[in-house]
Amino acid sequence: MSKAFEVALGIVTSIGGFLEVGSLSTAAQAGAGFGFQLTWAILLGTVCLAFLVEMSGRLAAISKHTIADAIRERFGINFFATVLVTVGLVTLLVLAAEIGGVAVALQLTTGIAFQWWALPVGFAVWLLLWKATFGLIENGVSLLGLVTVGFLVGAVKLHPPLAEVGAGLLPTLPTHDVSRYWFIAVSILGASLTPYLFYFYSSGALEEKWQESDLGVNRLVAILGMSFGGVLSAAVLIVSAMVFQPRGIQIDRYEQAALLLTEPFGYWGFVLFVASLAIASFGAALEVSLALAYLVAQGFGWNWGKGVRPKEAARFSLTYSVVVLLASLLVLVGIDPLKLTLLAMALTSAILPVAVVPFLVLMNDAHYVGEHRNGWIGNGVVLVVIALACVLAVVSIPLEIFGS
Amino acid sequence: MEIVREVLDKQVLDRKGRKVGKVDGIVLELRDGRAPRLAWAELGSVTLARRFHPRLAAWAVRWAAWWGVTSGRPLRVPWSKLRRSGLDMAIDVDLEDTPAFAVEEWLRRKLIGRIPGA
Numbered sequence: 064m065s066k067a068f069e070v071a072l073g074i075v076t077s078i079g080g081f082l083e084v085g086s087l088s089t090a091a092q093a094g095a096g097f098g099f100q101l102t103w104a105i106l107l108g109t110v111c112l113a114f115l116v117e118m119s120g121r122l123a124a125i126s127k128h129t130i131a132d133a134i135r136e137r138f139g140i141n142f143f144a145t146v147l148v149t150v151g152l153v154t155l156l157v158l159a160a161e162i163g164g165v166a167v168a169l170q171l172t173t174g175i176a177f178q179w180w181a182l183p184v185g186f187a188v189w190l191l192l193w194k195a196t197f198g199l200i201e202n203g204v205s206l207l208g209l210v211t212v213g214f215l216v217g218a219v220k221l222h223p224p225l226a227e228v229g230a231g232l233l234p235t236l237p238t239h240d241v242s243r244y245w246f247i248a249v250s251i252l253g254a255s256l257t258p259y260l261f262y263f264y265s266s267g268a269l270e271e272k273w274q275e276s277d278l279g280v281n282r283l284v285a286i287l288g289m290s291f292g293g294v295l296s297a298a299v300l301i302v303s304a305m306v307f308q309p310r311g312i313q314i315d316r317y318e319q320a321a322l323l324l325t326e327p328f329g330y331w332g333f334v335l336f337v338a339s340l341a342i343a344s345f346g347a348a349l350e351v352s353l354a355l356a357y358l359v360a361q362g363f364g365w366n367w368g369k370g371v372r373p374k375e376a377a378r379f380s381l382t383y384s385v386v387v388l389l390a391s392l393l394v395l396v397g398i399d400p401l402k403l404t405l406l407a408m409a410l411t412s413a414i415l416p417v418a419v420v421p422f423l424v425l426m427n428d429a430h431y432v433g434e435h436r437n438g439w440i441g442n443g444v445v446l447v448v449i450a451l452a453c454v455l456a457v458v459s460i461p462l463e464i465f466g467s
Numbered sequence: 468m469e470i471v472r473e474v475l476d477k478q479v480l481d482r483k484g485r486k487v488g489k490v491d492g493i494v495l496e497l498r499d500g501r502a503p504r505l506a507w508a509e510l511g512s513v514t515l516a517r518r519f520h521p522r523l524a525a526w527a528v529r530w531a532a533w534w535g536v537t538s539g540r541p542l543r544v545p546w547s548k549l550r551r552s553g554l555d556m557a558i559d560v561d562l563e564d565t566p567a568f569a570v571e572e573w574l575r576r577k578l579i580g581r582i583p584g585a
Contacts, residue, residue: 126554128478136476136489140491141519143476193582364486365486366485366571373582374575374585377574377578377580378570378574380585381579431554
């Protein structure tokens with residue numbers, strides 16, 4: 064494969080895979096509630112994610128170890144257990160949110176309540192994991208995910224006031240609903256920085272046998288792919304700010320969010336929204352399930368991988384089967400998918416230090432990355448953003464749950 | 468060699484480079500009047516459980532006895548047979564002869580291998 068093609072494919076799959084139920088619903092809520100004011104949270108989250116994804120690829124390409132592998136090996140089982148439990152539980156909630164996203168899309172098309180779709184969707188996720196190769200999952204679903212570019216087209220068609228959008232890139236204090244503002248900011252950061260993304264990325268790099276010579280491609284894909292992905296998130300926020308905020312509509316249910324694209328596109332806007340929600344959430348569900356199985360298998364040193372048949376990595380296959388089932392059951396009992404999504408994203412922010420700090424230590428350890436250690440800019444940006452996200456989360460989650 | 472930093476929790480590969488597990492524990496032999504000697508590296512769920520709490524290890528032993536697939540005894544690798552291989556440890560054993568394989572094989576035969584398409 065030529066380098067140019069690799070870069071192009073990497074960027075396209077990053078864009079197609081960027082928007083999932085978390086970034087979609089948090090951006091939509093931000094726009095509806097606060098206009099363009101929260102665009103800064105998307106910018107901050109995206110920049111930090113680009114750094115983390117680049118680091119993750121670099122760790123795998125140089126050390127031939129994934130983040131989970133290296134955390135167990137470098138910090139021992141007790142610390143790894145902490146990561147496994149916190150990141151594992153929050154990621155399980157994220158998986159339930161993704162399955163819920165597909166189920167809601169099906170509810171919007173068929174009128175049959177989302178709970179009924181929980182098990183069929185879970186089964187479809189499992190079946191694809193069982194049968195498909197890593198390349199098909201990574202590239203195929205991401206290519207379909209390009210349907211989410213519809214949000215960008217929608218945003219352009221609505222002619223947003225660019226000066227106001229630009230002003231939103233700088234953080235400002237809210238003038239109303241203070242605790243809601245910070246809670247949504249935290250959820251946006253959590254949605255951008257879900258650990259499954261960069262944990263998954265290092266496993267993917269190993270599945271695809273990256274070498275030191277892939278570092279350039281890795282950097283380009285991380286920067287360009289994540290930037291374009293962030294633009295899509297911002298597009299959702301812009302559309303929501305243009306369509307919902309002037310009418311004073313707060314998004315409390317997915318049925319409301321489904322009307323996002325009807326202003327620029329009419330009936331087809333509804334179809335486009337439902338398709339985007341279904342495809343993006345389904346793709347993310349596949350990756351999140353794999354990420355959870357990778358985390359467990361690598362932590363205990365089992366054989367793992369989507370390059371082998373299920374029976375050749377029996378414990379690994381069993382793990383993703385179980386997590387898909389558990390997440391589907393969470394949706395089946397009827398927890399409101401939108402509330403579940405927002406909570407999962409906010410909790411993600413709260414646990415970021417546990418997921419990211421050990422990873423940063425590894426990226427500064429010559430045993431693992433040799434001369435390709437982090438510079439101070441990468442360390443600085445990531446530390447500042449996760450500290451901010453965590454502090455905001457610890458303050459705003461209780462306020463959101465108990466305050467109002 | 469700094470034992471804990473360089474050996475404990477490292478990935479263990481078999482003779483053919485296949486994953487066996489991680490170094491779950493290290494056994495020291497205490498000797499009268501002399502310095503303790505490094506005896507074995509251990510791989511196994513009971514050894515791992517003991518590092519959290521002795522009670523968890525007792526449960527792991529009972530679970531292994533009830534399940535019957537593994538003896539519950541860890542894989543013990545004599546210190547002299549442990550080699551470094553980059554960031555990992557390599558041992559001169561075939562994966563097929565390890566308790567880790569017994570679990571994998573049991574799952575393959577009884578569960579995963581029976582599902583179509585496995």
